Amino acid sequence: MPADLPLATCPKAMTYGPCGGVELDGTCEVSPDPCVFLDIAPVSWGGPDAVAVPDQPGAAAMxxxxxxxxxxVVDLPAAALSTSSITACADVLRGRVDAVLAGDSGAARVQFPPAYRAHLLRAAGLQVWTGINNRDRxxxxxxxxxxxxxxVGVGGIHCVTGDHTNTGHRPDAKPVFDxxxxxTASLARRFGHLVSVGxxxxxxxxxxxxxxxxxxxxxxxxxCFVNHCGGVxxxxxxxxxxRALGVGLAFIACVPIVLDEGSAAVMESFTTSPMPEGYLASILGAxxxxxxxxxxxxxxxxxxARRMLDLGLAGVNLSGGPAPGGELAYAEAVAEIADRV
Ligand code: SF4
Incomplete structure (x- = not known):
């Protein structure tokens, strides 16, 4: 890594920045200062080559x-720390989606450990695409x-740097960002996982x-899960x-799910992830x-979702979340969407 990279000044201590939380005006997710990676070309990967390792069974199947x-793929709508909510949502989604994306949540930073949550979901008959972040471990x-x-045999591992603790509901926690x-994508691949990034x-x-x-x-x-960016x-x-740069990754496009004011608020909290123009208004206006x-x-x-798939992408991610208490109704809606897609 070049010695002049501003590693020490990134609140997430990133080497391969910037994170996805850079504000639209270029300021850092965590501070009012500009993101330190704003004017820097992408940092060349300097770690080990992506070696060919045998897939673990879940990765091979996916x-x-x-x-x-x-x-x-559907964002897991279950309530945090609730086995019964996970099981109830799994009962709705089983056989109707190819995997649930079980990752971080800004509204509930404290979650079951990723492997335990994946175990519960696999036991309930769902394939899992597990999100892991670098904030907490x-x-x-x-x-x-x-x-x-x-x-456990998860279908995929989604590697994100993670939101800073200052932006969630647990600012008392010391962030890790080792x-x-x-x-982490490199690390996960060495364990035989099918690895995604955002x-x-x-x-x-x-x-x-x-x-x-x-x-x-x-x-x-x-x-690559392509974050919300305004439409097809x-x-x-x-x-x-x-592709013009030589990227050969499979692309999965995020599709925003808005079903009511609560799920709309979840989507609107993603400040650099715009929905298609008029999307929100046309739904709430009904x-x-x-x-x-x-x-x-x-x-x-x-x-x-259908129009995204017409682009020849590898899939769609029905993305968003319910307001507290709306988990099961949300699961039923995304299952219907998956059926119809
Ligand atoms: S926006 Fe993200 S990458 Fe940029 S300085 Fe802040 S934490 Fe680091």
Whole structure:
């Protein structure tokens, strides 16, 4: 790594920055200062090559499925720390989605450990795409989770650097950030996982995002979840720019799920992840009948997901979350969307 990188001044101590939390005006997610990676070209991957290691069984199965058809992944809507909520949501989603993305939540930072949550979901008959972040665990703890997740047989591992503790509801916690998403992608691949990463096309510096994705691929990532960026044309443009640089990753586009005011608030909290123009207004404008709003949200998501898949992508991620208490109704809606997609 070049010695002049501003590593020490990034609040997340990132080597392969920037994170996806850069504000639209270029300021840091954590402080009012500009992101220290704003004017820096993507940092070249300097770790070990993405070596060919045998897939753990869950990764092999997911790879085989993705070779056959596009997949539908759904953000797990279950309440944190609730086995009964996980089981109830799994009962709705089982057999109707290809995997649930079980990752971090800004509203509930304290979660069951990733491997335990994956175990519960696998036991309930669901395939899991587990999200792991670098905020709460150092590399040793992550290695333990990755080993356990291989044992559980998850379909994929989604590696994110993670939000800073200052931005969540546990600012009392000391953040870790021993690694970042790119370095964790490399680590996860060495455990035989099918590795995904995220990229936020609308987060500054937008012109550097495709190049940063290329470095994540060199580290070991094979799938990219494309964050909300305004719609089909924006996703197509981002994928096209990445392909032009030589990115060979499979792309899964995030589709925003808005079913009511609560799920709308969740989506609106993602400040650098815009929904398609008019998307939110057209759904909420179908009211005041909540059933009409819900139906409009389902129809809009089905339409958007289909148009994303028309781009030839590897899949869609039905993305968002319910307000507290709305987990089961949300699960039923995303299951219907998955059925219709
Ligand atoms: S926006 Fe992210 S990458 Fe940039 S300085 Fe802040 S924490 Fe670091």
């Amino acid at each position: 790879r085989e499925l993705m070779a056959q058809r596009p997949i539908v 150092n590399r040793v703890a992550l290695e333990g989770e990755l080993a356990a997740l291989a044992d 690694l970042d998403s790119t370095r 990229e936020a096309p609308c987060a500054p510096p937008t012109e550097a995002r495709p190049g940063r994705l290329l470095e994540k691929e060199r580290a070991g990532a094979e799938v 044309a924006a996703v197509e443009g981002f994928v096209s720019s990445a 009211g005041p009948d909540p059933a009409a709003v819900r139906a409009a949200g389902i129809a809009a998501a089905v339409d958007l």
